[in-house]
Amino acid sequence: MPDRSEYLTRKEKIDPLLFEQGWDVSDRSFVRVEIYTRQSDFILKEYRTVSETLKNDAESKYADYILLDSTGVPLAVIEAKRTSKDPLVGQKQAEEYADDIRSQTGRDVFIFLTNGKEIKFWDRSRAGVRTVSGFYSRRDLERIRFQNEHLMLEAPVIVNTDIVVRGRNIENVKHYGHYPCPNNYLKISDHHHISHDFQLWYSKTQNLC
Numbered sequence: 255m256p257d258r259s260e261y262l263t264r265k266e267k268i269d270p271l272l273f274e275q276g277w278d279v280s281d282r283s284f285v286r287v288e289i290y291t292r293q294s295d296f297i298l299k300e301y302r303t304v305s306e307t308l309k310n311d312a313e314s315k316y317a318d319y320i321l322l323d324s325t326g327v328p329l330a331v332i333e334a335k336r337t338s339k340d341p342l343v344g345q346k347q348a349e350e351y352a353d354d355i356r357s358q359t360g361r362d363v364f365i366f367l368t369n370g371k372e373i374k375f376w377d378r379s380r381a382g383v384r385t386v387s388g389f390y391s392r393r394d395l396e397r398i399r400f401q402n403e404h405l406m407l408e409a410p411v412i413v414n415t416d417i418v419v420r421g422r423n424i425e426n427v428k429h430y431g432h433y434p435c436p437n438n439y440l441k442i443s444d445h446h447h448i449s450h451d452f453q454l455w456y457s458k459t460q461n462l463c
Contacts (some may be wrong), residue, residue: 260336263447267370275391277321284392287459291354299326305382314332317351322397328355340368341374345383347357352378361403364395444457 269279279285286301294301304316320331333344333353348365356362365376366389375386379402389396 260334262338263370264334267337268319268332268368271368272319272332272389275394277389277392279319283305283326284322286322287318289317289320291315291317291351294354296328296355296358301359315347315350317348320351320355321392321419323392323396323399327359327361328363329399330366330390331355332366332368332389335367337369337371339369341369341372342383345374345376348376349378361399364390364398375453398426 262419271286272279273347277285279287282353286303286305290298290302290304290307292451294300303319317331320328321330321332323329331348333348333351334339335344344367347363350369353362354367365383367376367383371389373386374383376383377391377398406415
């Protein structure tokens, strides 16, 4: 099978995967593409694109995608590579974009690394890079960010190994956090568009209350 260029990988693989989770790359209130993070003003929400800057591949690096929250603030960055490359090749680049955003907004953003076949998720405030089954929706990411900023300081992570027995599930509980009762914080029933990984974690924590 011939190798896919990064552009084709994005258009044929990544864009549809994002759309499945409610991210329409043509809607600038949800997604910004090819953003030069060093020249953008994230406080004023002024995003400088490739067409608005002098592109110099030797010096300039552009974030392939920036996912926005419901107020237009950066929520996550996505670094895309062609299908023949390991997604982790883009980890350093993505971290630089996230650092540029955090230096202006004071808030960290989530990182996705993908080649269209494999997706890695990195929440730098909680855990290392891990493989996920798909992108997270805006609401998923906003919930995780809310936990990181407001709930994780209130109690230690408690894992009931009698119920959560598999290594991946234990890691999910540690990553998302467990409190006396997750239902107090996570209103899953009020919407149906939840990523598979988030559903898996939620279902495994219901009996922990």
